[in-house]
Amino acid sequence: MKELVLTRTHYAGSLSPNNIGNSVCIAGWVDVRRDLGGLIFIELRDSSGKIQLVADPKGNKAVHDIFSTLKSEYVIIAQGKVSKRPDGSNNAENKTGAIEIYPDQVQILNTAKLLPFQFSEAEKVDEALRLKHRFIDLRREQMQYCLNLRHKVTHAIRSYLHTQGFIEVETPILTKATPEGARDFLVPSRLNPGTWYALPQSPQLFKQTLMISGVDRYYQIARCFRDEDLRADRQPEFTQVDLEMSFTDEDQVMAITEGMLKEAFTVAGIDVKPPFTRMPYAEAVDKYGNDKPDTRFDLTIKDLTSLALTCNFKVFRLVAENGGKLKGLCLPANLAQNISRKQIDNWQEFAKNCGAKGLAWIVFSEAPIRSSGIAQHFSPEEIKEMMRLASADNGDMLLLVADNQAQVANVLGRMRLHIGEELKLIDESKHNLLWLYDFPAFEYSEQDKKMQAVNHPFTSPKMEDIDLLEKEPLKCKARAYDIIYNGVEIGGGSIRIHNRQLQERAFKAIGIDDETAKEKFGFLLDALESGAPPHGGLALGLDRLVMLLAGRKSIRDVIAFPKTQSGACLMTQAPSSASAEQLAELNIEFKKTKVNNVPVHNSSAIVMLFVGLLITLLLTACGSFKTATDYLIAGREYFKAGDYKAAEKDFREALKREPKSATALNNLGVVLNELEKYDEAIDVLQQAIVVDPKNAIAPRALSTAYLAKQMNKEALLYAEKTMELAPSELSSHQALSDALLANKEYKIAIDEYRYLLEADADDDTLHEKLGEALMGAGEKDAALAQWKKAIEINPQNNAAKQKLEQAKKTN
């Protein structure tokens, strides 16, 4: 590689028509080469942007020769005059699209091998590939933007906090394990065998100590570590903007945070106006079902417990009588009318996955009310009351969940977000910042069977609730606050306890006795007695904040070198094993928990392989010898072509060769159905089920055969079996719906036909059958409409015509 003979004078993105005529020298990567045979265009990219270079063979031959060897991502430096592009060749899309450079000197500084992925496709490339080649991924404009934005945000925050009198203090990374909270990362101490440092989950105790040390206002862009399972918004190491102030209260901390966030948002081009809205915790849980409400859309949760208590519907009343709640979400008519049965099914499934026992629904209207079967349990007056409590009008749809208070909030809270997203109710242009306050100080952990702090045990209870610490800790509120941005918690904090006696009482409330407290937090208790000022603060999740500001879906995109969900760094291959020497030095012995016993090939397997090979050879050698499969394939061809008799013949041949082939039996059964030989079909298909009880084809065909023989109960039985085996297949639903109709189960049949019509709305037979089901259910008008629709789609549908005629006559 040649020595660097040129020196960079400008950045590509900084050039503009103002530079026309200037001699400049720029350096960067070859973004793209466009070789026209004569002219060669190079787009040169550096951290600031792109600029087009041109080589003309009739101009500088040497430069043109170099240009013809350039490939993507080569690193070059070029010197030349900035010139105006010829008229008509400007590129308005590009900032530097009106200018270009004809270099008189170019040097290749480095070559590059073929990239593992193209930049243009990077956003949809498998993330593992991007992470493995992170050095290339970060080169992309989008990633550069994220890195830049993150820098600008932290810079703005530092600058703001500096002006507000905060000083940045670094706290230890090697520190002490804490009993509460997340799992710690441990680091062995070589100098003290058998003892361990822990990486900090946050600098909480240090920053409180700093307050006691007389640091008036502290902040730190602090790395934190938690050894818990990862998510799209959770990494094992992450960054907090951690701050603490002495002689302060909630309002001051909130005001500082608001000022800080305003600066951070400004950097991302978003204008937010403090003071932000404040909402008590209880209201959030009540109306939004969680402690991080997304207020960008309405659809709040309504309480109908009072109705549940007085109504006759046992399912609801029992829940209410046992202290549970009946709550619901009310979809306005304009949304409700577009909700399909399938969508409701999905919601019910969703609710169950959230842990709900069920999701009831009802659509209000004048006369027949559509519902999940609950409407009939309520009198017209009760329906009215229901509408009043839910502030519902006719046409609105109410989704109801009855359960204990926490479960109802959980299910409806998630349901609300799910529906909000699905129906696109969220106003993406909004930037809602919201304070949540009046948190409970403690909660009961079902898992650990003990009381624990909601925030952390250093949070001060509200003054008026201090006596509740011992009496009713669950009713004790904390001086804590969270900051929520568009339904995401981006930070939280509290006013701390600054008095030893109170701190000890708080520890006791969560079962930490004096001894444990002294062992784990002795220094803090000591410090609290040594002139601790009142203090409080907050921590902001920087990764999450930047992720949201950058419009990204994962914090991995705003962390330069993130870990995968299993905690690995695909670029460095961390974590990796340590050498025996290293471990010995640390007095650590690794205990293997699981050894994978890989089964070894045995000789019989190899023999089998040879036998298989021989048979294959034999079979190919005698071409005249036809196998069962040959017949099956041929039979299917005939079947597809509609020649059922020929198909039947081939399937029988196949069956002769393999009498226990479920495939052959199935095929024969199906073709016999087509030939209307139902008795034999039934016989054959029953055999198929014995051979392969898990195949869905046989029961489906059996259902058809029984239906044809008007053995309706049997037909329904096998249709249901088909649904069990292949619930997602339309043909299963088809079989079921036909069987249901034959058995006069009109209501379910109606649902099934409607479901099928969602898949294919232009199937006239489906409309015709739906009509019949509707007729059976007594909905004459709806039935007539379906038949008309069927005839409209297929004027040859005589069955529909007949039914329509007949219905009109009986009218």
Next chain:
RNA sequence: GGGAUCGUAGCUCAGCUGGUUAGAGCGCCUGCCUGUCACGCAGGAGGUCGCGGGUUCGAGCCCCGUCGGUCCCGCCA
């Protein structure tokens, strides 16, 4: 710990209830081309179908296991 989902050419994906020689677009290579800007045109190369078992005469497809990615629950502020 659990659930869902993905893994086929360098990349993104298709691959029919298991059946001849596994395809497409982009990229790459070669040739042609003087105003391109996702340049264009013509041709070409490129595959242990993640890995290991099993079922089968036959597996990219079915079954079991395993590794890896992603999303979620639990866990975690």
